[in-house]
Amino acid sequence: MKIAIIGATGTAGRATTHAAHQAGHQVIELSRAAGVDLHTGAGLVEALRGADAVIDTSNPFPINPDADLVDTFRETTTRVVKACQQVGVNRLVHLSICNIDNPVFDEFDYYLAKRAQEQVLTGSSLEHVVVRSAQWMEFALNPGAVTQNENEVRVEDWLVQPIAVDEVARILVESVTGAARDRQVAGPERIRLPDLTRALLAACNDQRPVIDTSPGLPALADGVLLAPAGAELLGPNVTAWIQTQDPVA
Numbered sequence: 001m002k003i004a005i006i007g008a009t010g011t012a013g014r015a016t017t018h019a020a021h022q023a024g025h026q027v028i029e030l031s032r033a034a035g036v037d038l039h040t041g042a043g044l045v046e047a048l049r050g051a052d053a054v055i056d057t058s059n060p061f062p063i064n065p066d067a068d069l070v071d072t073f074r075e076t077t078t079r080v081v082k083a084c085q086q087v088g089v090n091r092l093v094h095l096s097i098c099n100i101d102n103p104v105f106d107e108f109d110y111y112l113a114k115r116a117q118e119q120v121l122t123g124s125s126l127e128h129v130v131v132r133s134a135q136w137m138e139f140a141l142n143p144g145a146v147t148q149n150e151n152e153v154r155v156e157d158w159l160v161q162p163i164a165v166d167e168v169a170r171i172l173v174e175s176v177t178g179a180a181r182d183r184q185v186a187g188p189e190r191i192r193l194p195d196l197t198r199a200l201l202a203a204c205n206d207q208r209p210v211i212d213t214s215p216g217l218p219a220l221a222d223g224v225l226l227a228p229a230g231a232e233l234l235g236p237n238v239t240a241w242i243q244t245q246d247p248v249a
């Protein structure tokens with residue numbers, strides 16, 4: 001099957017491209033460097049021509065800091081859906097985040113933007129699968145919760161149930177075929193994000209202290225991001241994942 005991967009240069013996109021090749025698919029890699037801009041639609045229809053399915057792993061933050069995040073994400077997904085319909089793509093697989101519809105996130109712009117993307121899909125006639133993932137192991141150093149300099153790493157005290165991005169990628173590729181059913185995936189164990197960061201830094205021989213900070217949204221510390229009911233819990237666990245990471249001198 002020929003699969004177009006939107007956001008192929010990103011963390012999830014690179015893993016998904018690898019997983020798709022491993023599964024024997026032909027891959028079209030989409031990103032701005034490949035001439036596709038999701039904010040304008042430039043190059044999108046041309047790039048999708050000939051694709052049987054599309055996996056959207058993009059994270060289309062607006063360039064203009066004054067642009068509305070929710071509108072930008074909504075418009076991007078609308079553009080992707082229309083382009084898929086225009087060239088006859090059979091199925092769109094969309095990467096989202098677990099628990100985004102919890103009311104505690106009603107003021108949380110990024111999750112509102114992710115909700116808006118899902119709403120576009122729900123309202124469209126295009127066959128689609130939404131894969132909602134918990135935070136990834138790789139979130140241990142994500143600027144959304146971590147700030148760092150050469151002396152220290154400050155990490156918001158989120159309680160998470162992280163999954164390796166390679167597993168998420170495998171599920172995204174799996175979702176291209178078979179029955180079109182939405183899925184939720186998370187890791188097998190709970191951990192506080194600063195502890196995950198500590199474990200990763202230790203494995204990389206990084207001596208910087210990790211300092212716990214309080215999240216702006218207190219619920220993030222209370223487990224609101226843990227695996228929701230019905231989620232598939234997929235290994236590796238943190239210890240096994242850390243062992244797969246290349247130590248950095």
Ligand SMILES: NC(=O)c1ccc[n+]([C@@H]2O[C@H](COP(=O)([O-])OP(=O)(O)OC[C@H]3O[C@@H](n4cnc5c(N)ncnc54)[C@H](OP(=O)(O)O)[C@@H]3O)[C@@H](O)[C@H]2O)c1
Pocket residue numbers: 006007008009010011012013030031032033036037038039057058059060061095096097098114132133134135136139142
């Ligand atoms: N981090 C987590 O723990 C987590 C958990 C669950 C779900 N997710 C979701 O996973 C998705 C991917 O996250 P990520 O961390 O892999 O993102 P990332 O590393 O920031 O990569 C983003 C990708 O989107 C592409 N992109 C951004 N703006 C674009 C535009 N205007 N036109 C074309 N391509 C554009 C980038 O391509 P360029 O090379 O053109 O910049 C890049 O390939 C997000 O939707 C996020 O919500 C993340």
